[in-house]
Amino acid sequence: xxxxxxxxxxxxxxxxxxxxxxxxxxxxxxxxxxxxxxxxxxxxxxxxxxxxxxxxxxxxxxxxxxxxxxxxxxxxxxxxxxxxxxxxxxxxxxxxxxxxxxxxxxxxxxxxxxxxxxxxxxxxxxxxxxxxxxxxxxxxxxxxxxxxxxxxxxxxxxxxxxxxxxxxxxxxxxxxxxxxxxxxxxxxxxxxxxxxxxxxxxxxxxxxxxxxxxxxxxxxxxxxxxxxxxxxxxxxxxxxxxxxxxxxxxxxxxxxxxxxxxxxxxxxxxxxxxxxxxxxxxxxxxxxxxxxxxxxxxxxxxxxxxxxxxxxxxxxxxxxxxxxxxxxxxxxxxxxxxxxxxxxxxxxxxxxxxxxxxxxxxxxxxxxxxxxxxxxxxxxxxxxxxxxxxxxxxxxxxxxxxxxxxxxxxxxxxxxx
Numbered sequence: 001x002x003x004x005x006x007x008x009x010x011x012x013x014x015x016x017x018x019x020x021x022x023x024x025x026x027x028x029x030x031x032x033x034x035x036x037x038x039x040x041x042x043x044x045x046x047x048x049x050x051x052x053x054x055x056x057x058x059x060x061x062x063x064x065x066x067x068x069x070x071x072x073x074x075x076x077x078x079x080x081x082x083x084x085x086x087x088x089x090x091x092x093x094x095x096x097x098x099x100x101x102x103x104x105x106x107x108x109x110x111x112x113x114x115x116x117x118x119x120x121x122x123x124x125x126x127x128x129x130x131x132x133x134x135x136x137x138x139x140x141x142x143x144x145x146x147x148x149x150x151x152x153x154x155x156x157x158x159x160x161x162x163x164x165x166x167x168x169x170x171x172x173x174x175x176x177x178x179x180x181x182x183x184x185x186x187x188x189x190x191x192x193x194x195x196x197x198x199x200x201x202x203x204x205x206x207x208x209x210x211x212x213x214x215x216x217x218x219x220x221x222x223x224x225x226x227x228x229x230x231x232x233x234x235x236x237x238x239x240x241x242x243x244x245x246x247x248x249x250x251x252x253x254x255x256x257x258x259x260x261x262x263x264x265x266x267x268x269x270x271x272x273x274x275x276x277x278x279x280x281x282x283x284x285x286x287x288x289x290x291x292x293x294x295x296x297x298x299x300x301x302x303x304x305x306x307x308x309x310x311x312x313x314x315x316x317x318x319x320x321x322x323x324x325x326x327x328x329x330x331x332x333x334x335x336x337x338x339x340x341x342x343x344x345x346x347x348x349x350x351x352x353x354x355x356x357x358x359x360x361x362x363x364x365x366x367x368x369x370x371x372x373x374x375x376x377x378x379x380x381x382x383x384x385x386x387x388x389x390x391x392x393x394x395x396x397x398x399x400x401x402x403x404x405x406x407x408x409x410x411x412x413x414x415x416x417x
Contacts, residue, residue: 270353358407
């Protein structure tokens, strides 16, 4: 475990580069080429755990990072269906890179809604850095003591009001993409006698030392089974100054509770949940498809001397391959339908989205378990990509909502109906 300390004494905008977007759907052959380029170095990044900065330079050059930014802000204005295609193509090449991109897409979606609580100047600043510089953003929510905010509780991260803005201090875990984040959407509470809770926009490491007043320490503790190159380290934010307007959505704790939510917030939460589940589901489904791609090539080429024919000719092997195909076909139908529903303004309920996650990620894991059974020692060898895909797909169980929460909620509703 190592640390990286960022220090500076001024806040200013980051320099921009130019990456114009067409605003149209990206061609399949272009996405396939991006997949191949990302896949070429995925094993190296996985082995070292080093953050793949070059991958994000590629995604920016291809205009992909700002695809979910609304068109009126210079972005691609991508629908959920289009964002799903992009995330799947990236994940098929490098799942860790796709996870960081997914988190940025989710933040852009949340910020870009017409009913979002973000001040317009701050919204424009975030979007401009994405369009012109490929800037990444993620939410920093999980803490050592709090755990996931989805389970309840107030954050220990503190925002202290000062004359010219706010000072933010706290310790966050699993800050995916932190080595390359330009913006940190930090979940914190105020130090007021009656604390408020909400989102404070803090400059991230990619803002540059000269643009951070205070200290940010990256504790390089991410040494995970899967998604090893996602840079999901810890971040210690020490008295970092932000402008007053960067307290973008701060409310009384009760206003964040489901019982205190307005209808607009309920609708926004349903939409956001649908985006999160479809994009994460697409990511892990794509990992399973990458594993199936390798397996099919292996089964066609592998011809043991005792058999005198490729393994793909065996009915037992064909049966299991058919089961994998069925699992992945089910995923495609469910994800496509959920994306289409959200795009027409009718996302499923939070419970529907949870059950979708449970089914899609379970199918992806099962598909690769079958692939490992069919490939034997070859599938478990680090010389082949299947074991990496399996390690990556197992990470799907950790994302909120977790399986226990999904099933308890569904079971309670079923039994009370």
